[in-house]
Every structure is written in structure tokens, then in C-alpha cells.
Amino acid sequence: MPELPEMENYKNLLKEKIANHLITDVQINREKSININPDLFKKTVQHQRIIDIKRRGKHLLFQLQNEQRLLLHLMLGGWMFFGTESEKPKRTIQVRLSFGQNHLYFIGLRLGYLHLYSQTQIEKKLSDLGPEPFDPEFTVNEFLKRIGAKHGRLKTTLLDQSFIAGIGNCYSAEICFQAGIKPTKDIDDINDGDRSKLYNSMKNILQEGIKNGGYMDNPLFQEDMLTGGFNNRCQVYDREGQLCNRCGSTIVTEVISSRKTFYCPNCQK
Ligand SMILES: [Zn+2]
Structure with missing residues (x-):
């Protein structure tokens, strides 16, 4: 999606x-x-x-x-x-x-x-949607405040559109990978330092996605060379069984909230 x-x-x-x-x-x-x-x-x-x-x-x-x-x-x-x-x-x-x-x-x-x-x-x-990740008012402190009120698996919260608007299965996996945190982790077990890392990774990864034209398979128009450029930049998403570019371990999947979740079992803690 x-x-x-x-x-x-x-x-x-x-x-x-x-x-x-x-x-x-x-x-x-x-x-x-x-x-x-x-x-x-x-x-x-x-x-x-x-x-x-x-x-x-x-x-x-x-x-x-x-x-x-x-x-x-x-x-x-x-x-x-x-x-x-x-x-x-x-x-x-x-x-x-x-x-x-x-x-x-x-x-x-x-x-x-x-x-x-x-x-x-x-x-x-659209009134139920959470903040836009790039809204200047959505600061790290605002993120910490919002995630502080959440419990349960990290992945489920990242997918919750009333928590943050716009993140789905692919980018939630990539954000957790960059932050070095398992998407299966319980939010209560993530410390403030790692929560701040998640906020920064959210911005970095989404920005990188936009810069590279996202992951859609088909071009928008005939000469479109931008759309889909993020496809081969994914580090964990859709890479089950392949080797982690950071540590060489094998990428695994787990089903959370009926969605396939990709992560590296070694370098994501
Ligand atoms: Zn790894």
C-alpha cells in the first residue's frame, strides 16, 4: 500500500x-x-x-x-x-x-x-488522523509525549494513523531498522534515548523515501525515472531470507497485527 x-x-x-x-x-x-x-x-x-x-x-x-x-x-x-x-x-x-x-x-x-x-x-x-511527520510543530518532545501514552508492540503503534499519519508496513520496518529497534518490541521496554532515535529515523527514512520517489512499481508517466527509486534501497522490507547490509545476519519476518514484519534479529534490539 x-x-x-x-x-x-x-x-x-x-x-x-x-x-x-x-x-x-x-x-x-x-x-x-x-x-x-x-x-x-x-x-x-x-x-x-x-x-x-x-x-x-x-x-x-x-x-x-x-x-x-x-x-x-x-x-x-x-x-x-x-x-x-x-x-x-x-x-x-x-x-x-x-x-x-x-x-x-x-x-x-x-x-x-x-x-x-x-x-x-x-x-x-480526516479529523482522526494524527500529526504529519514533517509538521514543524511535531517536535521530538511532542513525539515523546504521544508515544508515552502508548503501550503494546511498537509496530502496531507506528501503523496507527491516529498516532502518526502516513506510515505503513514498509516504512515502519525501515524506520525500526535504522533506529536499531525490533518492531516487535513492547513500547514500555523502549527507553527515551531509543524513542528519540525512532523520531529521527522516522524523519530520515521518510525523507529518503520521498527523495528517491517511493517504492511504487509503475512509473507515473512515460519518461518518469523517479518513481520507484526507493524499491532497491529497502534494508529489511520484503528482504526475508536475505542478508542484513549492516551485520550480515539473515533478515526474518514475524506477523504482527496480521501484517508481515521484517527485521534483522541481530542488530535490532
Ligand atoms: Zn543486522
């Missing part, structure tokens, strides 16, 4: 492509991917300019001229492609937004969605 760096990467690249561009056509192939009557959706979105694109947690928000917003969550298996009809990947398209000859294709939107909301509705929808 795309996490903060993947969505931030999409946001940055899409801004260059479609910000201030007019949506010339809207095609809904799967009604379940949207939240209102398709005719009304089309009527509200078509002939609008996208004036801004923002990210909140794992969501993207497309801000329209008419004050309405499209709220995108790709969930598991969702991705996007931007380009002409001839460049389009041979995949089933659930929703298509057109910008003249170019189109933004929403692919694999099964669990994911593209919902239309007013600003007030959006605020309500």
Missing part, C-alpha cells in the same frame, strides 16, 4: 502536470470507486480547474475551482498513470480524468477510492 513518500511523490509530480489545468472530461468505469451519483460527480468535476494538490497522511486532495475536493486513497493495489491514450498501460481503468489529450488514469481502485467532498466534509473525514 502506498505510504507517505509514495503519495508525496505523486503529489509533486502531478502538480507539474495538472495544477491549473482544466478537467475536460470525466469517465467513471466503476461506480464503487466514487461516493456519489456518477452524473452528479461528472457534473461537479468536469470543466473545473485543479487549483492545488495537497497530501494528508496517505491521502491526496485535489482542490477544484468550485471549492470541492477530490479525496484519493489508493489503499492496497491502487496506482495512477498520466499520459495519452496510446501510452496508457494495458490495465482496467476505474476512473479517468482528462486534460485534453492527456489523461489521469486511476488503476486498481478496488479498495481505494476517489471521493468528492466539500472542505467541511473533508475536515471531518
